[in-house]
Amino acid sequence: MRASQQDFENALNQVKLLKKDPGNEVKLRLYALYKQATDGPCNMPKPGMLDFVNKAKWDAWNALGSLPKETARQNYVDLVSSLSSSSEAPSQGKRGADEKARESKDILVTSEDGITKITFNRPTKKNAITSQMYRDIILALKNASTDNTVMAVFTGTGDYYCSGNDLTNFTSATGGIEEAASNGAVLLRDFVNSFIDFPKPLVAVVNGPAVGISVTLLGLFDGVFASDRATFHTPFSQLGQSPEACSSYTFPKMMGSAKAAEMLLFGKKLTAREAWAQGLVTEVFPESTFETEVWTRLKTYAKLPPNVMRISKELIRKHEKQKLYTVNAEKCAAALERMPREEYAKALRNFLFRKAKAKL
Numbered sequence: 001m002r003a004s005q006q007d008f009e010n011a012l013n014q015v016k017l018l019k020k021d022p023g024n025e026v027k028l029r030l031y032a033l034y035k036q037a038t039d040g041p042c043n044m045p046k047p048g049m050l051d052f053v054n055k056a057k058w059d060a061w062n063a064l065g066s067l068p069k070e071t072a073r074q075n076y077v078d079l080v081s082s083l084s085s086s087s088e089a090p091s092q093g094k095r096g097a098d099e100k101a102r103e104s105k106d107i108l109v110t111s112e113d114g115i116t117k118i119t120f121n122r123p124t125k126k127n128a129i130t131s132q133m134y135r136d137i138i139l140a141l142k143n144a145s146t147d148n149t150v151m152a153v154f155t156g157t158g159d160y161y162c163s164g165n166d167l168t169n170f171t172s173a174t175g176g177i178e179e180a181a182s183n184g185a186v187l188l189r190d191f192v193n194s195f196i197d198f199p200k201p202l203v204a205v206v207n208g209p210a211v212g213i214s215v216t217l218l219g220l221f222d223g224v225f226a227s228d229r230a231t232f233h234t235p236f237s238q239l240g241q242s243p244e245a246c247s248s249y250t251f252p253k254m255m256g257s258a259k260a261a262e263m264l265l266f267g268k269k270l271t272a273r274e275a276w277a278q279g280l281v282t283e284v285f286p287e288s289t290f291e292t293e294v295w296t297r298l299k300t301y302a303k304l305p306p307n308v309m310r311i312s313k314e315l316i317r318k319h320e321k322q323k324l325y326t327v328n329a330e331k332c333a334a335a336l337e338r339m340p341r342e343e344y345a346k347a348l349r350n351f352l353f354r355k356a357k358a359k360l
């Protein structure tokens with residue numbers, strides 16, 4: 001099958017997210033194929049002998065001769081695909097020593113009654129997710145996907161479910177904002193992919209307010225049980241960001257484009273009942289009985305035949321998995337471009353200095 005323009009654009013996004021530098025040789029090949037696919041045969045004057053970089057690029061492009069644009073596009077997509085899978089191979093292979101479950105105070109992982117419970121446990125910061133917590137969750141989901149538990153359940157300690165991405169995650173980056181954005185985009189892609197790929201039922205027990213990525217992720221869950229104290233807020237425009245975790249795809253599908261825009265573009269905060277009415281939440285429980293009722297229900301669900309639930313989930317998800325990967329990769333590439341922008345920096349400054357301002 002020939003690579004479409006969309007495949008080509010996806011590959012262009014994927015290249016930006018490669019974990020490993022593919023080396024000069026491959027980068028020259030990518031450059032040459034890109035130029036051939038977009039401009040056709042080399043049409044530039046040959047650079048001088050001492051202009052080493054441009055000469056190497058020219059040589060690589062010129063070497064493709066009259067290769068048709070479509071073939072160059074296909075070769076580019078194939079090359080990127082092979083680079084992506086080889087850069088991901090270690091994390092998909094068997095667990096290395098450095099990947100063994102680590103003790104983490106901010107993400108608690110317990111297994112009981114057939115349920116892996118993953119708890120955001122940073123209540124003094126409203127359970128905001130640090131870079132390490134993203135990594136801990138990836139690992140927890142990976143372990144839970146192959147252990148003998150039947151389902152995984154997320155919840156939060158304290159009054160919040162989760163206040164989203166820790167806004168200070170990248171403020172102390174030593175390598176500059178561009179490098180931080182690039183590392184963040186890769187981490188975000190792997191984090192969201194681990195939810196797309198999780199093979200067992202995945203449930204959220206939303207004990208209180210949820211913000212940002214903790215809300216958008218819910219579109220990838222199989223069940224969302226909320227206390228009537230919970231709220232759902234995605235203030236992306238206010239933060240100079242765009243919606244992640246495939247919510248630009250899952251939310252309109254779930255609630256229709258008008259209601260999705262109200263949340264994702266205009267940042268409307270929903271009550272638990274409003275979120276239920278939009279299809280984001282499975283069921284709302286009164287705060288007074290929330291924990292007892294929900295956990296009793298989940299323990300019953302965890303007694304259902306695990307293999308049947310796995311197969312059913314696979315059937316539900318399999319036709320859109322590719323789409324979800326694509327949307328995720330696109331979003332991560334967009335995040336890479338947005339993060340260094342002024343709107344994002346301004347929103348960060350406003351948050352970091354809000355208490356100081358309030359005292360003035």
Ligand SMILES: CCCCC/C=C/CC(=O)SCCNC(=O)CCNC(=O)[C@H](O)C(C)(C)COP(=O)(O)OP(=O)(O)OC[C@H]1O[C@@H](n2cnc3c(N)ncnc32)[C@H](O)[C@@H]1OP(=O)(O)O
Pocket residue numbers: 124125126128129131134163164165166167168184185187188211212213214235236239241244351355
């Ligand atoms: C790998 C990269 C992935 C990137 C993925 C991108 C995701 C996008 C998002 O998730 S966007 C959403 C980001 N979250 C927010 O914008 C929420 C910011 N927080 C708040 O608005 C408020 O703190 C609140 C409404 C959640 C709670 O307000 P309240 O007044 O009740 O409490 P405080 O503000 O005093 O908060 C208590 C302490 O917690 C710290 N904190 C809360 N949320 C965050 C956060 N998201 N990041 C960092 N820190 C947070 C807050 O600073 C207080 O700490 P302090 O006591 O030390 O001042």
